[in-house]
Amino acid sequence: MDRELLGRAADAVAAGGLVVYPTETVYGLGGNALDPDAVERVFETKGRDRDDPLSLGVASADAASSHTRPTALATAFMRAFLPGPVTVVVERGPSVPDALTGGRDRVGVRVPDHPVARALLEETGPLTATSANVSGAGSVTRVADLDGRVRDRAAAVIDGGETGGAESTVVDPERGEIHRRGAMAGAVEAWLADPPV
Numbered sequence: 001m002d003r004e005l006l007g008r009a010a011d012a013v014a015a016g017g018l019v020v021y022p023t024e025t026v027y028g029l030g031g032n033a034l035d036p037d038a039v040e041r042v043f044e045t046k047g048r049d050r051d052d053p054l055s056l057g058v059a060s061a062d063a064a065s066s067h068t069r070p071t072a073l074a075t076a077f078m079r080a081f082l083p084g085p086v087t088v089v090v091e092r093g094p095s096v097p098d099a100l101t102g103g104r105d106r107v108g109v110r111v112p113d114h115p116v117a118r119a120l121l122e123e124t125g126p127l128t129a130t131s132a133n134v135s136g137a138g139s140v141t142r143v144a145d146l147d148g149r150v151r152d153r154a155a156a157v158i159d160g161g162e163t164g165g166a167e168s169t170v171v172d173p174e175r176g177e178i179h180r181r182g183a184m185a186g187a188v189e190a191w192l193a194d195p196p197v
Contacts, residue, residue: 005158006116010123012155013038018045020132020146021120022160023112025085025168025183026139029150030057030120030127034067036099042128043099045153048135053101055087055108057129059121064109067093067126076197077173082111083118085164085183087129089172100128108170116160131167141165 009019016038018031029045031038033056043050058064061078070078070090078088092107101107110129112118121127131139132154134147143159151157167182176192178185 002158005156006119006123009120009156009158013124013127015155016041017155018042018153019120019127020143020150020154020157021117021127022114022158022163023085023110023117023129024114024164025112025166026141026163027132027143027146028057028112028117028127029130029132029154030124032124033057033100033126033128034095034097036097039097039099039128041153042130045150046130046133046135048130050099051102052135053104053108055110055129056092056096056100057110057112057117057121057127058125059118060111061109063121063126064090064111067095068107068109069093071174073195073197074173076195077171077191078109078111080191080196081184081188082109083113084111085113085166085168086110086188087168087170087180089170089179090174106172110168114160114163116158120158139165139167
């Protein structure tokens with residue numbers, strides 16, 4: 001892991017800039033998730049509808065509890081599946097801006113199972129967790145495939161090699177709903193059908 005590049009990426013985030021980082025699924029586009037201006041830059045870069053919320057990337061399930069209000073059930077689910085390719089929808093806390101959630105009271109939490117992503121998140125605190133592509137285009141699994149618009153607007157690009165490619169499963173454990181089937185969807189369904197809590 002290139003600590004110098006990681007430091008430069010963290011500095012870029014602190015200055016309000018955007019970074020591209022690897023996860024176990026696809027490359028992510030990160031800005032400070034608690035800064036509405038940085039969040040707006042992510043939407044603008046992707047050409048994404050502001051009503052289509054972004055997820056909150058954090059280094060651990062425990063780190064998520066500083067910015068969210070998960071129920072006991074959601075906490076048990078997060079401990080079972082995070083870090084991993086699952087986005088867990090929970091009630092947001094007051095530090096999470098409307099810009100990230102499209103004004104909704106819930107937010108998707110993502111803890112990537114990738115050493116580079118987690119090391120970056122340890123340095124930066126919460127980042128936007130969204131794929132590093134222009135909306136409507138395919139997800140990016142190699143830095144070489146980044147759209148020029150994303151590459152040009154990112155202050156730092158961390159190349160972690162080719163990523164797995166499957167998108168995360170998006171689940172609201174409290175409501176027992178899977179919003180998007182992706183990696184580990186079968187295991188998520190089995191847990192929801194018989195929660196061990």
